Amino acid sequence: MTEQKDKNLGRRQFLTRAGKAGVSIAAAGFASYLLYDPKGPPRQAVKAEQLVTLPDFSVPHKAGDTISIVEGPDRKQTITKAIELLGGIERFVKQGETVAIKPNVAFARPPMLGATAHPELVAAVVELCRKAGAKLVYVTDNPIDASASCFTLSGIRKAASAAGAKVILPKAHHFKHTTLEGGKLIKNWPIFFGPFEKIDKLIGIAPVKHHARAGASMSMKNWYGLLGGRRNIFHQDINTIIAELSMMVKPTLVILDGTEVMITNGPTGGSVSDLKRANTLIASCDMVAADSYGCTLLGLKPPDLPYLAKAQTAGAGETNYEALKPVLGTV
Amino acid sequence: MDSTKGKPKKLESVVSISLLSILVLIALAVFIKQSDYDMSRFGIEAPVGELITAKLHSLAPAGFETLSEIEIYHAENLFEKIDGKAPLYIESGFEKLFTRRFISKEDENLWMELFVFDMAALRNAFSIYSVQRRADVEILPDMQFGYRTSDAPYFVHGKYYIEFIASTKSDELFKAMMETAQKIQTSLALDADTEIPELSYFPQDNLVSGSQKLYLASAFGFEKLTDTFTAQYRVGDDTVTAFLSDRPSATDATTLFENYYKFLIENGGKEIPTENPKAKFVDFYGTLEIVTVAGQFVFGIHEAENPQLASKVEKMILNKLHETIKNIKK
Numbered sequence: 161m162t163e164q165k166d167k168n169l170g171r172r173q174f175l176t177r178a179g180k181a182g183v184s185i186a187a188a189g190f191a192s193y194l195l196y197d198p199k200g201p202p203r204q205a206v207k208a209e210q211l212v213t214l215p216d217f218s219v220p221h222k223a224g225d226t227i228s229i230v231e232g233p234d235r236k237q238t239i240t241k242a243i244e245l246l247g248g249i250e251r252f253v254k255q256g257e258t259v260a261i262k263p264n265v266a267f268a269r270p271p272m273l274g275a276t277a278h279p280e281l282v283a284a285v286v287e288l289c290r291k292a293g294a295k296l297v298y299v300t301d302n303p304i305d306a307s308a309s310c311f312t313l314s315g316i317r318k319a320a321s322a323a324g325a326k327v328i329l330p331k332a333h334h335f336k337h338t339t340l341e342g343g344k345l346i347k348n349w350p351i352f353f354g355p356f357e358k359i360d361k362l363i364g365i366a367p368v369k370h371h372a373r374a375g376a377s378m379s380m381k382n383w384y385g386l387l388g389g390r391r392n393i394f395h396q397d398i399n400t401i402i403a404e405l406s407m408m409v410k411p412t413l414v415i416l417d418g419t420e421v422m423i424t425n426g427p428t429g430g431s432v433s434d435l436k437r438a439n440t441l442i443a444s445c446d447m448v449a450a451d452s453y454g455c456t457l458l459g460l461k462p463p464d465l466p467y468l469a470k471a472q473t474a475g476a477g478e479t480n481y482e483a484l485k486p487v488l489g490t491v
Numbered sequence: 492m493d494s495t496k497g498k499p500k501k502l503e504s505v506v507s508i509s510l511l512s513i514l515v516l517i518a519l520a521v522f523i524k525q526s527d528y529d530m531s532r533f534g535i536e537a538p539v540g541e542l543i544t545a546k547l548h549s550l551a552p553a554g555f556e557t558l559s560e561i562e563i564y565h566a567e568n569l570f571e572k573i574d575g576k577a578p579l580y581i582e583s584g585f586e587k588l589f590t591r592r593f594i595s596k597e598d599e600n601l602w603m604e605l606f607v608f609d610m611a612a613l614r615n616a617f618s619i620y621s622v623q624r625r626a627d628v629e630i631l632p633d634m635q636f637g638y639r640t641s642d643a644p645y646f647v648h649g650k651y652y653i654e655f656i657a658s659t660k661s662d663e664l665f666k667a668m669m670e671t672a673q674k675i676q677t678s679l680a681l682d683a684d685t686e687i688p689e690l691s692y693f694p695q696d697n698l699v700s701g702s703q704k705l706y707l708a709s710a711f712g713f714e715k716l717t718d719t720f721t722a723q724y725r726v727g728d729d730t731v732t733a734f735l736s737d738r739p740s741a742t743d744a745t746t747l748f749e750n751y752y753k754f755l756i757e758n759g760g761k762e763i764p765t766e767n768p769k770a771k772f773v774d775f776y777g778t779l780e781i782v783t784v785a786g787q788f789v790f791g792i793h794e795a796e797n798p799q800l801a802s803k804v805e806k807m808i809l810n811k812l813h814e815t816i817k818n819i820k821k
Contacts, residue, residue, distance in 0.1 A: 266574060268604075270658045272642070304574045309559070313602075313658075373575040392570035395578060425623050427575045430656050433625040433640040 206337040212353050213338060214386075216410040217362040219252060219445060224485045227444040229453060232491035235281040235419055235441065242415070242443035243288060245487040252412050255293035257360035261285055261325065262411075264366045264382045265301040265316055267428055268309035274422045275429045276310070277365045279319035281417055281441075285363060286323035298359065300328035301385045302352040328355045335388045342474070343404045345397060350388035351408075361412040364447070368418040368438070368454045370426030374398045375465045376458055377427045378451040379414035379444075380406045380476075403470035406447060406477065416442040416450045418457045448477025449484050546678045550605065551593050552670035558592035558602055579622075580608065583707050584615035593667070601664050603643075605671060608652040613684045614705065616652040620645065621704035630701060634676075635685075638701065639665070644672055649681040689720045689737055692788075694811045697804070699723040699730070710734065711793055713754045715747060721793070724804045729797040733804050735790040735812075748784035755780055770805075781805050786816045 228245035232238040243249050253259055263277030271278050282299060289297045299320040303310035307329045311317035317327050328334075334354030340346035356362060366382035373395050374381060383405040384391065394401035418440035425434045438457045444450035448471045452462040462468045462479040472479045499507070547561050562572070565587060570577040572588060580588075587609040595601035610616040620636055624645075631637035637646030643655040643665070653675060655668045690703055702723035710719035711734075719736040738744040752771040756762065760780060763772035770791075773780040779798050782791040783805060790808050795801035 269656060272659055273656060304571055371575050372579050377575070392574075392577070395570070395575060398575075424625070425576075428573050430643070430654055431625055431640040431645075432642050432660065433628065 206348055210337065211339050211348070212336045212351075212357075214351070214353070214356060214409055217360070217412045218410045219412055221445040223483065224487070226446050226484045226486075227442065227449050227453070227481060228487040228489065230441050230443075230489040230491060231439050232441070233419065233437075233439050234491065235278055235417065236284040237491040238419070238439075238441035239281060239284050239415060239443065240288070241489045241491045242441055243413075245489050246413075246443055246445070249288045249292040252363075253289050253292040253294050253361055256295045257293075258296040258298070258358065259289045259294045259361045259363065259412075260298045260300060260356055260359045261289070261320075261363045261365060262301055262382065262385065263299065263316055263364075264377075264385065265303050265307075265310045265314055266305070266385065267303065268305045268313045269428070269430075270313060271315045272432060273429045274367055274369065274420050274435045275427065276314040277316065277367055278417060278419070279315035281415070281419075282316050282325075282365055283319040283323040285365060285415065286320055286325040289363075290324045294361075297325040298328050298355050299325040300330070300352075300355045302330040302334075302388065303385065338408070340404055340408050343407065345394055345401050346387075346404050346408060352386045352388055362409070364409075364411050364414040366414070366416055367420075367422065368416060368457050369422035369429070370424050370434075370458060372426060374402060374467065376451070376455050376460060378454045379416050379447040380451050380467065380471065382414075383409045399465075399467040399470055402467035403474055403476070406467075406471040407474045411447065412445070414444055414447040414450050416444070416454045418442065418454060421457045423458060446477040446481075446484060448472055448479055449481040449486075452479045453481045453486070546675075547589055547591050547605075547607070549678070550591070550671050550674050552667035552674075554596055555593040555603075555667055556596055558594040559604075560591070562588075562590045564588040564590075580610075580619060583619045584611045585609075585619075586611045593671070595663070595667075600658060601661055601667075602658045603664055603668055603671075604656045605668075606654045606656075607675070608654075610650050610652055612650050613647070614687060615707065616647045616650050617687055618705040618707050619652045620647045622706065624701065624704070628701070634672075644668055646672065648676055648679060649685070651675075651679060689735060692735060692737075692808075692811060692815050693720070693722045693733065694807045696807065697724045697726055699725050710736075713751055715750055715754075724800070724807075726800055726803075729800050731795040731797065731801050731804050732793045733790065733808055734793055735788060735808065738787050738789060741787050744784050744787050744789050747789045748782060751782050751789070755782070783809065785809060785812045788812050788816075 225246055228242045230238045230242040261282065263282045265276050267275045269275040286297050286299065311327060311329065320327050330352055334352055335350040336353040337348050338346065338351050339348050364379050364382050366379045369377040371377040371381065380402050386409065418438045420435045421438045422429045422434050423436045440457060442450045442453055448468060452468055455462060455465055468479045471477060478484055551557060564572050566581050566585060569580060569585065569588060585608060589607040590604060592602055592604045610619055617636055624638065625640050628638040628640055631639055631644060631646060634646040637644060642657045642660045645654045657664050693703065704721045706719045708717050710716040716736065719734055721732055721734045724731050724733060738747060755773045755775060760773040760775040763774055765772050770781060770783040775794065778794040778796055779801050780793060781801055792801040792805050
């Protein structure tokens with residue numbers, strides 16, 4: 161009976177049924193549209209009270225005692241002189257303090273290639289801190305490559321340990337979330353926080369390197385190592401992230417090593433042919449000033465690196481390093 | 492009662508058959524596509540990866556042993572190995588990186604790391620090799636494209652770009668690296684794609700050996716100037732950089748020629764009058780830019796400080812291209 165009825169389906173019935181089907185499809189489509197979430201599930205956000213902020217480790221400084229530039233081929237001699245010209249290590253490290261040194265240990269590469277901080281320089285800074293009476297000296301970084309290999313093959317683990325530092329490799333419990341006030345990128349983002357939580361002073365050590373994405377990798381870019389998570393996404397906006405790092409980290413001192421400069425194929429390099437000897441070492445309380453001078457060793461000027469102006473605008477330092485009356489020396 | 496009322500009309504049949512045909516085509520397309528997915532995205536190693544991994548096991552040179560396991564990187568995690576250099580590789584067609592360290596059995600200070608970049612095609616491998624090529628190097632004659640610095644060799648083998656890092660400068664270590672390089676040459680098969688035609692389109696007179704580079708994207712900061720080769724020419728103390736790009740058609744080449752000229756003018760260049768409608772001379776902040784079109788080729792001179800040498804090289808390339816175009820037509 162029903163079959164017979166369907167066979168005799170009239171135009172009106174057909175249109176009614178087609179209309180109903182159309183309305184059903186449209187309703188389903190509309191419901192899907194309403195339920196569609198283009199952003200996908202949100203990242204596991206950390207509650208505001210669980211967010212951390214890196215302490216301010218900086219020391220007071222003024223023009224004439226902020227940045228020193230020393231020429232010479234021997235890193236131990238140049239760093240000793242550079243710190244002496246800024247008032248001596250006692251200005252930065254007091255008896256009984258705990259100091260963290262954050263060298264650039266990004267890659268599992270030998271010191272000869274200049275892709276990482278030089279172990280002799282790291283050891284020299286550890287020795288200076290110990291000499292000033294530091295209770296504990298940590299040497300730590302959160303490398304891109306496998307951390308144990310990076311610290312071992314770069315020679316930093318052996319040199320730092322021999323000089324009396326405790327080398328800390330990153331562990332999952334060291335990471336906590338932070339949000340940078342006024343930041344565009346660093347929002348509820350994990351950072352390598354543990355080793356810096358209870359220290360008194362923080363010193364950064366970085367080589368001067370060409371960087372395919374940023375133009376140059378120096379003392380400000382060195383803090384990229386503090387970022388956890390899939391930090392490579394920040395390469396899409398490299399100038400902003402470096403500027404934000406300069407806002408997030410307020411170190412006691414930065415040391416920029418231009419003894420041998422990676423002038424091409426950075427930041428990894430891969431051959432001694434990528435290096436040029438510049439025999440220059442910079443110590444500075446102002447990392448924007450340090451990098452503004454450092455980039456000249458690569459044949460660049462501060463305006464060539466947009467992150468420097470951004471950092472200055474954010475109040476992180478001074479691109480006109482000459483206004484800070486650098487103290488010069490030679491050894 | 493109309494006996495034909497329950498029967499489908501011809502139009503309805505045609506529509507139904509069309510809809511069913513489209514559904515069949517969609518099903519067929521889905522079937523074909525799902526057979527060709529990227530296995531690496533699903534955590535399964537593609538056969539080519541397995542093949543290279545097997546080869547890497549046998550690449551240790553005499554007197555050396557493995558220091559690390561084989562590491563494999565994809566576009567998604569390449570930054571973990573080479574950080575800020577990763578975009579350069581990815582934009583050049585990178586597919587995979589295989590690395591492994593080897594250490595001397597006699598001296599723990601002598602170790603090396605081998606990097607095998609699968610760049611998917613010879614052109615991509617040549618591009619990444621050429622833009623990173625170091626200055627003042629020694630050419631490795633047994634390689635299609637290869638050189639050595641004082642510490643390590645670098646070369647292209649088909650679609651692979653291969654480099655080493657050395658723990659220290661050492662003749663023994665370099666010898667070991669070359670042994671591994673030769674093993675790679677004999678064990679990794681070359682694709683059919685073994686030539687890059689454009690390299691032969693540059694005239695040889697005054698060409699600086701090994702200076703040719705391939706920019707796959709955004710040559711000279713102009714995003715439309717893709718697939719562009721450059722080469723340096725030297726006469727006395729003066730050097731100029733020539734460029735050349737083989738476009739899909741003469742029309743495409745003319746469009747690129749006009750767009751690049753506009754790009755130069757919009758960025759502060761000033762036209763220098765010329766009677767040749769197929770060439771533009773531009774004063775670009777005290778240097779000379781020449782952009783020319785011939786058939787399907789766009790070529791010219793970039794940032795020349797010596798206008799005479801620039802014009803001379805531009806004419807040399809034009810003459811060479813005329814020969815090339817004739818040969819292509821044959």
